[in-house]
Amino acid sequence: MLRSAGAPAPGPIPFPKGFRSGFACFVGRPNAGKSTLTNAIVGxxxxxxSSKPQTTRRIIRGVVNRPDAQLVLVDTPGLHRPRTLLGERLNDLVYETWSTVDVIGVCLPTSQRIGPGDEYLLSEIAKLPRRPKLVALATKTDLVSPERIAQHLVKIMSLEEKLGIRWETxxxxxxxxxxQVDIVVSELMAHLPDGPPLYPEGEVTDEPTDTRIAEFIREAALEGVSEELPHSIAVVIDEMKLREGRPEDKPLMDVFASIVVERESQKGIIIGHRGERLKQVGQEARLQAKQLLGMPVHLSLHVKVLSDWQRDPKHLNRLGF
Structure with a gap:
């Protein structure tokens, strides 16, 4: 089980009789609302x-605690047709996660017609030797009328017979x-096995702080760039340390980070005219880092080129993929 893949605290955690714990993940086409729903549930x-496809590149776990259960939400990259070695590795992560979670929430946005991409995802899940329980989530209901939601739900139900799957709800x-976010949480928890908490109460993710800050930077860099460039952007935290000589009640965190692209022309796009775009990226990421750390942050960014890093095994390993 995926229970060995996280980083729970050492030693047993006391829990009441009948307590449930386990893992769930969301799947869906790009921009189906998977990460937004994950954040809403974790709080x-x-x-x-981002509106850009393949925004999520890492396995991110978020922890939700209730008196009778602990749900670990696993946010995964989206399954896609890989064009690079990075894409192949991300797809491998997806299949591995699907095979080990207890429940899969399939995000089928009400603002889009159910199409071949959705059916392909479900057919791949149906092929798993050990199939998790499936919950269908008609996301983005705030964008459409009640009539459209009703039509969408009928279409979702028709997928059971067509694809040989079964919705729990x-x-x-x-x-x-x-x-209905609370309803989603309750339903996912209802399908978890009995077991002790996997993470201490109060822990919301096992994602390292520097990785979260790197993702804030990448998120800011993704917006407003052309269609191909988002796939070429990676971010590395080179150093992160408290500024020396500061009063204890006025700490300052120094963060030095590199935005990695694949070509010199992309470097110019990220930096922008007279560095204005890079400055904007830094400002947006700094605000999120400050909120995360609870202290002011000095963020120093520079852009470097690693030629075709998505296709180079050595570069991928260095970047943590």
Whole structure:
């Protein structure tokens, strides 16, 4: 089970009889609302969001605690047709996660027609030797009329017979307004096995702080760039340390980070005219880092080129993929 893949605290954690714990993940087409829903459920931003496809590149775990259960939400990259070695590795992560979680929430946005991409995802899940329980989530209900939601739910139910799957339940939900988010949590928890908590109470993610800050930077860098460039952007935290000589009641965190691209022309786009775009990226990321750390942050960014890093095994390893 994936229970060995996280980083729970050492030693047993006391828990009441009948307590449930386990893992769930969301799947869906790009921009189906997976990361937004993850953040809404956890109650804190642990996954970056963007309109760009393949925004999520890492396995991110968010922890939700209730008196009778602990749910670990696993935010995964989206399954896609890989064009690079990075894409192949991300797809491998997806299949590995699907095979080990207890429940999969399939995000089928009400603002889009169910199409071949959705059916392909479900057919791949149906092929798993050990199939997790499936919950259908009709996301983004705030964008459409009640009539459209009803039509969408009928279409979702028709997928059972067509694809040979079984929904445990179908839930309309809006992560943006919070409508039925609690119902989603309750339903996911209802399908977890009995077991002790996997993480201490109060822990919302096992994602390292420097990785979360790197993702904030990447999120800011993704917005407003052309279609191909987002895939070429990676971020590395080179150093992060408290500024020496500061009063204890006025700490300052120094963060030095590199935005990695694949070509010199992309470097110019990220920096922008007279460095204005890079400055904007830094300002947006700094605000999120400050909120995360609870202290002021000095963020120093520079852009470097690693030629075709998405296709180079050595570069991928260095970048943590």
């Amino acid at each position: 804190e931003k642990i996954a970056i969001t 179908v839930i309309p939900v809006s992560a943006l307004t919070g409508d």
